[in-house]
Amino acid sequence: MEFLTEFGLFVAKAVTLVVALIVIISVVLSAAHKDKGADSEDGELRVRKLNEKYRKLRESLQARLLSEPERKVRAKQVKKEEKARNKAEKGKAKAGDTTETPKKRIFVLDFDGDIKASDTDPLRRAITAVLSVAQPGQDEVVIRLESGGGLVHSYGLAAAQLDRIRSKGIHLTACVDKVAASGGYMMACVADRIVASPFAILGSIGVVAQLPNFHRLLKKNNVDFEVLTAGEHKRTMTIFGENTDKGRQKFLEDLDDTHVLFKEYVGERRPELDIAAVANGDIWFGRRAMDVKLIDQIQTSDEYLIEACEGADVISVAYQRKRTLPEKLGLATSAALEHTVWRLLSAFRSQKIQ
Template identity: 30%
Template structure:
């Protein structure tokens, strides 16, 4: 009995000690990590450095330890950037904007949204200047909106037009005996093309050229307005790479002057006519300027669906029917929410998860107005969940459409034959089974093909009903073809071109609400172990560590290939490796 008492006392003492150590650690961390209050000083210039990863929605970690110990992932939220620039227009302490970003870590549509917001800012009469040691194409597109653009004497403006590159694996598959068995519907469904051939099909080349030209047209028209250079002249500059050095860039009117950074700082001082206080966009957001204050009781819910679509719960980077549907239900049941905006930024993914989200939105639409806002991508499964909204708004450079379906499974039968490995199967029934060690048989192919065709027909029917079109009309613009927002407006896949703010205003208008505030969903809750790691790399996410080790370009290749292992079931998505540059 005495032994048991001593054992119980030891166990209780152990847990009390752990608890006290934990409390002590939090106390020390709070003393060390408590950030100073950020004050926006008079004569401040807002510095726009967008090299940090930008997401449509980047909620703060709800775990207090993550905030105290600065364990939050480094990222910027597009909605907060846009709110901050909006607030800066009327902030007496902000004299202007300094665009100073070597790289814009955002998609084309996100970049366009920020550029448009800066255009609005300029109407306040405050200045916008831009400087770089060199400009890549995306950073120049953003910076060209400035009143004046400057570059380092040994710098350049990489202005050459858009291109994209797709890797093809057919010869690799034939050589090593490792292949992907593909069953698809949609002649433009290029997500699986790299596994079927060793070169680009004419259909894929046609759609790729089409949407690249559409995006380039949007970019050059924006630059043309800002720089007072005709679109024809801009294309001539791009054809001849006349931004390849600072002097040529100046001669071509891509920039206003060739100066060093210290000279640029002097220009900022002269225009402010005082000591310049620089505040970064990150700090400006932290000061409270990343949100719009409102005491309105009515709300417009904005539900963010970002990332590939996968069956399951989902998280901040993956759209799962679990978290998204909970958010939709919560907004639907909240009496103060008068309308809902679904912000989609997704290449698609699981057809099943897409259908489950579609159903929840269909139920919601019967009770409250539903408007969709499209970001960089709202393609395939991303369009599937959007198609039944009352209204759909996209950015001109949004990639959307890709209404097509495919199934894809690995097969290593040729490799195992070469290695002398034989697999024998035993089954109780003669159903259509599949083994990666055996060539795909006709029965399994037929059953899977029927599934793909069925889901394609459901997909097209959903779009036809949602857009008020006939099945054949949708089928003609479907087949897996990708469109830009500008093209989607022409073929009836969307209702208007515009920003997230435009979508919110439209939702409020449909709901007949004038005074409202925005409520963002979902709320993501991380397990404490995810946010709090006793490690020298605690402040670095897995993504950041891999980027540092592999480099930005190689990381994107790794990330795209890595997605293959997550594919389950029939898919509605655009290509894995797809980047406009």
């Protein structure tokens, strides 16, 4: 009975949500037509100094460990030190003192990859901004990379964006905390140095293609499907038509050629690799990946950046596209629906156990 009640509430919420969304989307679309072309700016560059982030975390914990009187004394001391530091910097700027050696800067970029490498455009814009100020031979770029791979052409473009950094003579480090496989590793291998956590997944240097075929189903129901092409290899495989051995052979040849290009790309950027041993589609976890030279160091991105803060200015750079209201509503709806489904599944499991 409790399960039926939960299910009824779920249906009522779903219906209410759909009706509300229809009304809201109608209003939004109407407003969008009125405001179309009002603002051509589609995003903004966000810059944050990570040295300050880590410093504040440390000071926050230190303050909580102190007694109330000690905390007050410490707060006054920190404020005094900060004031003295700012005064000294202003004095140097006013006097035009440029004798101090410029501090190394480490620019931190993030890439969270899906099958289409949708983060490529924000990455491209962030790289363009960084390259306009980074000093070759002095500064460094760190890419925090997470991706299980996807479309060849999409990840080829993403990797080419990272190649822009190396071609300018700027040291590039790739940090992998969870996974950089297939297209993800294609991007990681561009870096001068790859740092990965102990159980990060790396490798999968291979190519895969799969597609269903409904030809027999259509034939059984007396449905004809015709594919008309100009050019012998214009369509080697089809979902609805009848595939031939000749078409399959050509498709496999294309896959093999793509794999060869992938291996050549990785081999050129990591010449110390035994490419024949690692380019068989297998994956390796962090420590095993280091054994076969897929990576250079075992360390999390947090460890790497916190250590870097001791001798450099570490700056996070991210380009964030402005989401339209319909997109925001879509994300909110998706999250609400996912939450509701999980609640329903949990209720069903509880009912089943009882």
